[in-house]
Amino acid sequence: MPKLHVEATINDEPAEFLCDPHETLLSALRNGLGLTGTKEGCSTGDCGACSVIVDGRLVPACLVLAPEAQGRTITTIEGLSSGDALHPLQQKFLEHAALQCGVCTPGFIVAAAALLDAKPNPTEEETRFWLAGNLCRCTGYDKIIRAVLDTAAHNRESAV
């Protein structure tokens, strides 16, 4: 079966790739485009390591078919820093030591970015429930939650 040709906007740049019809967006990003920042932890949508934003919506890339990306706008972890400036979430994760092995970190940062877009001032509980779709086995989540809440506070201060 011949591959399908897909065009999309990925991290603010026009992108195109070839994919099998049954291939996931996760595979297309990692294998087709070499964007390996998005990780594969389970391929059943349960761990959040493959979190990306498609047309403004937080989704697990393993549950999106690659052809579905046609014409859409996609943000991956690679698109969060701009130039040589880290995204505030990335900076706060580093300061709070909110990562140990780091494999879940891209997924968490993308998911947290989506949270802060939707809710700039989340409570601890709202943050924990929003991020309940992202598994971390190393940290027990404590420092991750602190980093996200601190980013929200930092964003508020900068906006003033």
Added chain:
Amino acid sequence: MSTPREFKYVGTRPIRHDGVDKVTGRASYGADAAWPGMLHGAVLRSPHAHARIVSIDTSAAEATPGVKAVVTASDFPETTAALAMGEAAIDLRDISDSMIARTKVLYHGHTVAAVAATTFDIAKEAAEKIKVVYEPLEPVTGIDRAIAPDAPILHPALTTKGAPAGSITGPTNVASRLELKRGDVDAGFAEADVVVEREFRTAMVHQGYIEPHACIARCGEDGRVIVWCTTQGPFVVRDASAAIIGLDPAHVKVIPSEIGGGFGGKIVVYLEPLAIVLSRKAQRPVKMVMSRDEVFRATGPTSGSKIRVKLGAKRDGTLVAARASLWYEAGAYRGSPVGAGAMCALAAYKIPNFLIEAYDVVVNKPKVAAYRAPGSPMAAFAVESAVDEIARELKVDPIELRVKNANAEGDQAPYGPKYGPIGLKQLLETVRRHSHWTAPLGPNQGRGFAVGFWFNAGMNSSATVTLDADGSAAVVTGNPDIGGTRAAQAIMVAEELAIPVERVRPGVGDTDGSGFTDVTGGSRVCYATGMAVIRAAEDARDQLKARAAKMWNVAADAVTWQDGRVIPPPGTEKAEPLTVAEIAAKMTHTGGPIVGRASLYAPMAGPAFGAHVCDLEVDPETGQSRIVRYTAFQDVGKAVHPSFVEGQMQGGVAQGVGWALNEEYIYNSDGVMENAGFLDYRMPVASDLPMIETVMIEVANPLHPYGVRGVGEVPIVPPLAAVANAMRDATGIRFTELPLSPPRVLAAIESAARVPVGA
């Protein structure tokens, strides 16, 4: 002891050097690499938990377009060799057989064949065309079945090592028996005023690392092999793969990728030998990545257990006797951590009479691998639950009971030697003084307390510290960095050379570039490898002193080091103290590059205790519980980078909570795991946990220059009992079987409610 050392960098919290790569997704993990000409590997796995292999016909797979190689056990030499591989002498035959089945399949998911093809889909479809004829056998699905007189036997030649003289040693599924004894238990129980006896059970659980196993192997025309893989031990991958395949390890180089979690589960090889042999046959690199389903079914979870504990105490709270029998599942091949469980079970307590028997039991499940303090959490669950019962019977405060019986320096550990300095009593006092211990509880809430113990592994470590002309330094070890050890190593070098932490570049070498190093695990990296790093930095410092002496034209032993400078002997003409940067700038003129190095074999010494307080709230209508508050106390010796030590404590707590409340391998009667995915193998998520408070005390480990004790494993030991004791406090029910999942808790609550009041 002289005044404690004042540290400049040790104890600070610099941002880790590899941090930016991790938060941007640039860091390269096992599955993130791609090599030119790469093929993809897929595995055919047994559909039976126990069966004889009658025949394997790979012809249909080999004829499939796109398939470049197919392997079965016939491609691997038979071996009976044992490999002394670090922590435990590993029977290579078992590892080889577990990695690809030869005559029998012994667990559902056991590898039978592997295929390399131009795409993963082709490899997978081709693998399914391989025709295997099995003769199914009755599976042994747990400990009770395994030790029953009419049990199916997994290994006809297996005998019970360590069985009492004269007893029947085979055919059996009990691979070994270990006994630890002190005094006279019967006499001890005779003088006890209170005796508690219970049987406890825990289920098989998985380490749950988020990154599945992944590797790329390339075998060249000259037989030389390069392996890229996610591993806790690149030297283990090299030596085990070489031994299993029959290669010369000198021809194998292993490059460790960044590792997405291990916890002991990535110390063994699963894919690498398969990928190497496929690559040798296809003469192209072969990439293999496990699916999550495969990770659950076919890697190395930890043992389910059955533990009987009998404890006796006098009315004044003195523990006088203990008896424990431990049965741990080894999985399909012998080698559970039941020995460690036996050694740790009573580690906290000074008990004059005890008898511990430990049995290693094979069952038709995957061969177990290490999981964070292997063997200790289950033993602590049993013993700490029993101690909690004693405290209730005697109406004594749980901490007070432990203080009364706590081991201290000079006391004899249950496994024989005397303890050096240990922080158990200090820990208990710290808990007692903490606000959590006396905070009020709400309705349906309970508080549980438990202590835990784990060793501090030593073994082989190597390190080099190389100086650059600008006075910066690079430190390289062979330990993959799972939890921030590179940052800690940079701190150590910065401390010894008095240069800023940002000017140190910590790295992980491959098996050619770094001296032999035992695994990242066993809580050994900051301790043993840390010692090597410090000594390598000291070696570099000695060379810097010699260079300065040369520049000043004085004797090398006449110069001193102070506050980051080399000081000339008093009265030397035209000589001012020199910094590292100033001396390094002249390296070329004073003798060439400066490379500090050290290697050592460290003993296991400086074990550590943890003590946890857990507040839990139960919903009596659903049986669901949530952790309301959790404080983990631990003796860390010396926290080099406190953020990462806190992180180890919090991570261990989360895993222990999951083990206590929800995680378990659910098997059907055919020996097939029914919940091999993250949806139904329920690990804690962010909404399941509160902030996890950590309290560190530092009782220096005399063997380490900074006093470091290993910290990574201890924190998973107390939570099982802390949670179960909290559940007892909240519900009035003593649960002796984990996990405390809602259906189990609800059934027990409802059953207890049916018992008439006063019965």
Added chain:
Amino acid sequence: MATVHLPSGLTAFTGGVDTIDIVAARVPDLIEELRHRFPQLGDHLNGMAVAIDGEIYQDPGYQPLQSNSDVHFVPRIAGG
């Protein structure tokens, strides 16, 4: 004179003796002497770790012993 302690499971091979005094400069000499005195011990000490004055060596190699060392044979354990 090192004092050697054997775990109770091995006393079946020593006629019940679990504490032995041996003069030896290094661990291999100690093990050889133990085997000499208790031939039934045979290979049972293989694969065990050795604690010397509280420090446990997974692989005892040629570790030296002091004149009054306290030596225990313990099971090898693995970390994770």
